[in-house]
Amino acid sequence: MRVADFDYHLPEELIAQEPIEPRDHSRLLVLHRDSGAVEERIFRDIVEYLRPGDLLVLNDTRVIPARLFGNREGTGAKIEVVLLNRLDNYRWEVLVRPGKKARVGTKISFGAGELVAEVLDTTEVGGRVLRFEYQGAFEEILDRLGQMPLPPYITKELQDRERYQTVYAREEGSAAAPTAGLHFTPELLEEVRAKGIEIVRVLLHVGLGTFRPVKAERLEEHLMHKEYFEVPAETAEMINAVKDKGGRVIAVGTTTTRTLESVAGEDGRVKAGKGWTDIFIYPGQPLKVIDGLITNFHLPKSTLLMLVSAFAGREQVLAAYEFAVGKRYRFFSFGDAMLII
Numbered sequence: 001m002r003v004a005d006f007d008y009h010l011p012e013e014l015i016a017q018e019p020i021e022p023r024d025h026s027r028l029l030v031l032h033r034d035s036g037a038v039e040e041r042i043f044r045d046i047v048e049y050l051r052p053g054d055l056l057v058l059n060d061t062r063v064i065p066a067r068l069f070g071n072r073e074g075t076g077a078k079i080e081v082v083l084l085n086r087l088d089n090y091r092w093e094v095l096v097r098p099g100k101k102a103r104v105g106t107k108i109s110f111g112a113g114e115l116v117a118e119v120l121d122t123t124e125v126g127g128r129v130l131r132f133e134y135q136g137a138f139e140e141i142l143d144r145l146g147q148m149p150l151p152p153y154i155t156k157e158l159q160d161r162e163r164y165q166t167v168y169a170r171e172e173g174s175a176a177a178p179t180a181g182l183h184f185t186p187e188l189l190e191e192v193r194a195k196g197i198e199i200v201r202v203l204l205h206v207g208l209g210t211f212r213p214v215k216a217e218r219l220e221e222h223l224m225h226k227e228y229f230e231v232p233a234e235t236a237e238m239i240n241a242v243k244d245k246g247g248r249v250i251a252v253g254t255t256t257t258r259t260l261e262s263v264a265g266e267d268g269r270v271k272a273g274k275g276w277t278d279i280f281i282y283p284g285q286p287l288k289v290i291d292g293l294i295t296n297f298h299l300p301k302s303t304l305l306m307l308v309s310a311f312a313g314r315e316q317v318l319a320a321y322e323f324a325v326g327k328r329y330r331f332f333s334f335g336d337a338m339l340i341i
Contacts, residue, residue, distance in 0.1 A: 001219045001283060005314065007300045008321050016330035017156040019163045024188050027336040029324055036316045038323055043183045043337050046294070052196030053247035054292075055238060059178040059256045060201045062169035065146030065161070070110040070117070077101050079108050081117070082149050084127065084175050084207045085228065089138075091120070095127045102128055111145045125225055139172070149175050151333055153299075164333075173205035173228065179333045180253035180295045200238050203230040204259045204277075214301055224278040224303065229259045233272040239289065240269050248291035250341075254304045257281070257311075260289040282306040283314050292341040297324060297331040312340045 020026045024044040031038050041048075050056070066083040079101055085093040096102040096119075106119045108130075117130040134141055148164050158164060166181035168189070193199060205228045216222045239249055239260070251257045262277040264270050268288040280303060281287065293311055298304035309317045320338070329336045 003214050003217060003219060003222075003301050006302070006305050006309065006318075008318055008325075010300065010325060010331060014325065014328065014331050014335075015153050016332060016334035016336075017154055018158075019182065019334045020330075022185060023167070023183055024185050026183050027329055029320060029329060029336065029338045031312060031316065031320045031338060031340045033312050033316070033340060036313075036319065038320055040327065044188055046339055047188070047191050047195060049292075049339055049341060050192060050195060050197050050250065051248065053242065053245060054197045055242040055247060055249050056192060056197055056199045056252060057235070057239070057249060057256050057260065057290075058166070058168055058181060058199065058201050058252050059204050059206075059259065060166070060168050060170040061174040061178060061203055061205050061255075062172045063148060063164055063174045063177050063206075064172050065142055066149045066175045067147040068110050068115070068142075068145060069147075070108040070115075072101055073107040073109055073116075075101075081108065081110075081130070082175060083142075083146075085205075085226075086173070087129070090133070091129060091131050093123060093127055094130050099126065099128075111141070115141055115145060125223075151176070153332060154334065168201070170201075171203055171205075174207075176206040177333065178204070178206055178253045178255045180256075180337065182334070183294075183337050184252075198238060198242070200235040201232070202235055202256055202259045204228070204255045206255055213299075214303060219280075219282045219306065222280060222303070224280045226276040226278045227258075228275070229262060229277050230274040231259060231263050231270065231272050236263070236270045236272040243268065248341075249289055250292035250294065251290045252294045254293075254295055254298075254307050257287065257290055257293060257307060261287060264288045280306075281310050283310045285310055287311050292339065295338050295340065296333065297321065297329065297335055297338065299332065308338075308340070 028041040028043045068081045080097045082095040116133045121129040
């Protein structure tokens with residue numbers, strides 16, 4: 001299958017530059033998989049589509065202020081670093097820009113020398129491995145010097161860091177938010193529980209590799225970046241119990257979906273576990289766990305759009321996107337939402 005088959009036209013003005021307030025007042029496009037029919041709602045109406053006995057699965061990762069701006073020692077050249085994966089107490093896998101100024105052996109200073117990094121190695125996806133030197137707690141230094149790693153299509157400055165976090169974010173480690181969850185409020189989650197719908201959590205630290213453009217011409221040639229995940233035993237047990245009783249598993253986001261599929265057997269049963277996943281889901285690969293998906297509108301030719309198409313069918317998804325463009329929905333991280341059931 002060709003990557004070009006997942007392209008669509010999006011006017012630039014439909015790329016959301018800031019989040020809606022309150023969170024659950026974003027628009028919601030409901031896509032019915034069996035018929036391709038769509039409905040227009042508001043996100044807080046999502047409770048109407050959930051049934052007692054369903055299970056909602058969240059990714060409770062928390063975004064770190066992973067973007068750092070420093071200077072190359074010796075020349076003063078400006079270098080931007082985005083932290084991706086922590087390898088140990090001092091070493092991180094990162095993205096750098098411009099890469100030509102960050103060759104192995106280069107030292108980069110941040111915050112007038114409060115934080116210094118040396119380039120140790122390059123990675124297979126064009127990144128670098130850095131070793132940091134600092135005094136005190138790295139997390140406190142990062143909180144002072146770092147910025148939230150907003151995607152490049154968001155050019156407006158974010159006034160409140162917490163608006164790029166879900167209200168249930170817990171474990172720090174992501175370089176990007178699991179944006180489908182940004183629409184939930186504590187009150188809406190309580191409504192979900194009050195209706196008899198259980199809520200469980202998984203963890204996947206989102207790396208920027210998830211959002212990098214697919215440069216291969218064919219899907220089969222694309223390699224995903226590895227991301228760390230955890231599925232607790234109680235989550236796996238609850239998912240399997242709900243499936244056994246005929247309930248539906250509703251995933252909040254593509255990151256949750258990828259996590260569940262990474263630990264699913266061929267029979268759809270989920271096992272607890274932790275580790276690294278580079279699973280790439282695209283049409284032709286049936287999803288074994290989820291019965292519904294809450295998600296945002298994704299970039300053309302992205303792996304996220306391919307995952308959604310694997311669940312709901314490429315033609316139906318692209319038709320829904322065309323409808324959303326015509327109705328002036330807001331797209332991408334701070335945009336509106338879809339419910340696919």
